[in-house]
Amino acid sequence: MNYAAFRQKIHISREDICLNIYAQNREKFRIKKEKTVVKNLGKIFTAALKISNEKGFQAMSMRNFSKETGLSIGALYSYFSSKDELLEMIQRQGRLMVKRLLDDHILALEDPLDRLRKAICIHIYLSEALQPWFYFSYMEAKNMNRAEKEKALASELATDLIFADIIRQGQSSGTFLPRDPQLTAGLIKAILQDWYLKRWKHAKRKISVDQYARFVLECVEAMILPCPALAGIRK
Amino acid sequence: MNYAAFRQKIHISREDICLNIYAQNREKFRIKKEKTVVKNLGKIFTAALKISNEKGFQAMSMRNFSKETGLSIGALYSYFSSKDELLEMIQRQGRLMVKRLLDDHILALEDPLDRLRKAICIHIYLSEALQPWFYFSYMEAKNMNRAEKEKALASELATDLIFADIIRQGQSSGTFLPRDPQLTAGLIKAILQDWYLKRWKHAKRKISVDQYARFVLECVEAMILPCPALAGIRK
DNA sequence: GTCTATATACGGATAGAC
DNA sequence: GTCTATCCGTATATAGAC
Numbered sequence: 001m002n003y004a005a006f007r008q009k010i011h012i013s014r015e016d017i018c019l020n021i022y023a024q025n026r027e028k029f030r031i032k033k034e035k036t037v038v039k040n041l042g043k044i045f046t047a048a049l050k051i052s053n054e055k056g057f058q059a060m061s062m063r064n065f066s067k068e069t070g071l072s073i074g075a076l077y078s079y080f081s082s083k084d085e086l087l088e089m090i091q092r093q094g095r096l097m098v099k100r101l102l103d104d105h106i107l108a109l110e111d112p113l114d115r116l117r118k119a120i121c122i123h124i125y126l127s128e129a130l131q132p133w134f135y136f137s138y139m140e141a142k143n144m145n146r147a148e149k150e151k152a153l154a155s156e157l158a159t160d161l162i163f164a165d166i167i168r169q170g171q172s173s174g175t176f177l178p179r180d181p182q183l184t185a186g187l188i189k190a191i192l193q194d195w196y197l198k199r200w201k202h203a204k205r206k207i208s209v210d211q212y213a214r215f216v217l218e219c220v221e222a223m224i225l226p227c228p229a230l231a232g233i234r235k
Numbered sequence: 236m237n238y239a240a241f242r243q244k245i246h247i248s249r250e251d252i253c254l255n256i257y258a259q260n261r262e263k264f265r266i267k268k269e270k271t272v273v274k275n276l277g278k279i280f281t282a283a284l285k286i287s288n289e290k291g292f293q294a295m296s297m298r299n300f301s302k303e304t305g306l307s308i309g310a311l312y313s314y315f316s317s318k319d320e321l322l323e324m325i326q327r328q329g330r331l332m333v334k335r336l337l338d339d340h341i342l343a344l345e346d347p348l349d350r351l352r353k354a355i356c357i358h359i360y361l362s363e364a365l366q367p368w369f370y371f372s373y374m375e376a377k378n379m380n381r382a383e384k385e386k387a388l389a390s391e392l393a394t395d396l397i398f399a400d401i402i403r404q405g406q407s408s409g410t411f412l413p414r415d416p417q418l419t420a421g422l423i424k425a426i427l428q429d430w431y432l433k434r435w436k437h438a439k440r441k442i443s444v445d446q447y448a449r450f451v452l453e454c455v456e457a458m459i460l461p462c463p464a465l466a467g468i469r470k
Numbered sequence: 471g472t473c474t475a476t477a478t479a480c481g482g483a484t485a486g487a488c
Numbered sequence: 489g490t491c492t493a494t495c496c497g498t499a500t501a502t503a504g505a506c
Binding site: 296297298308309312316317318 | 481484
């Protein structure tokens with residue numbers, strides 16, 4: 001599967017996301033007309049992620065934010081009661097989308113190597129489709145309050161666990177080399193995160209997401225399978 | 236070489252660092268008595284890195300900072316003229332230490348595999364010894380002004396280049412597999428950065444820096460050499 | 471629903487006593 | 489060399505007109 005196919009299949013657009021946020025938080029908005037809310041949520045989340053990812057969430061002042069959205073400060077406060085609540089909404093929505101999409105796609109397969117490949121691909125493609133969300137979560141985590149921070153860490157550990165489990169499965173069946181599964185999972189994750197954390201670098205070098213995914217798969221397989229040559233033979 | 240040996244050899248302590256900062260910025264400090272300056276610089280840099288790495292440099296207020304250092308706000312401004320200058324000093328000192336230590340250690344060797352191993356080890360050990368500095372540079376880069384940001388990016392690319400060059404050298408001599416050197420370098424770097432970025436995770440799992448370095452070497456060699464078995468034979 | 475004007479608090483930075 | 493008190497700008501958030 002390449003990225004284009006992924007996008008066709010999974011259906012993530014700004015419109016979809018905003019509809020979703022609206023459905024989740026309906027009672028929190030002072031404004032009640034769905035059409036208005038959805039339209040403005042689009043501006044709000046796009047601007048919030050843009051400014052935050054350029055210079056940090058704290059450094060985004062409301063004046064700043066107001067100018068970027070084209071809405072007045074007063075209007076903005078009809079959609080959240082404080083900057084903190086906005087941050088919480090961003091985080092919740094991010095987690096929700098990732099969980100929904102990640103769980104569905106990986107659990108279907110049986111063979112550990114197929115699962116590993118799929119997990120890697122999905123993760124990279126998902127982080128491409130939701131790059132601003134992933135970047136935000138990563139960079140802002142340490143600035144959040146206790147509760148939010150803990151959720152972010154839990155989420156990090158959960159992803160590690162998915163990979164560690166696949167690796168253990170592969171080791172049990174004798175397909176994978178017996179290297180520490182937890183460390184291996186962490187290492188794979190670091191590589192995956194690099195895609196959305198160093199976007200400017202990859203853009204500069206004109207690396208496409210498909211190239212990156214292909215490259216990562218090749219390297220991870222070399223690391224995890226007894227001998228590179230076998231990878232070709234097995235499938 | 237293990238981490239303990241590294242520390243013995245390279246000589247990085249808070250005291251050393253502060254003496255160094257003092258020597259570099261002598262004219263900037265309103266206070267002139269070396270002993271006083273060095274003592275307070277210790278408090279200042281320790282506190283600045285601690286608070287910043289917990290909740291961000293911007294979120295560190297001067298009142299905050301004053302309490303952590305035990306110095307009054309007025310006294311603090313005897314050592315820098317603005318928060319921005321403080322940030323700049325932190326960054327400059329960080330770059331200086333890294334450059335000095337990194338260059339020295341890697342250039343000596345000839346064999347590409349030895350060089351690669353050495354570069355990986357040194358980078359991990361150095362980022363352990365200077366963890367707060369590395370973490371700060373990584374997480375704060377996007378919040379800096381243009382000039383500082385550019386220096387940070389240049390530094391990122393420079394490290395990539397060191398690895399890419401070693402890899403090209405190894406490919407020329409036929410030792411390494413012919414995988415894209417730039418992508419490979421980036422991937423290795425992502426793995427190295429994970430050590431200082433996810434410190435809490437590794438601490439929780441009780442992974443020592445020596446274990447991590449050993450593990451990374453093993454994985455990178457599996458990825459880069461024609462066949463894992465050959466690694467043992469070659470050396 | 472959206473705007474402008476404003477209340478209120480907190481930020482960085484400085485002056486001047488000690 | 490260090491401290492306290494204070495200036496002044498800018499931040500978030502709200503009130504009330506339109």
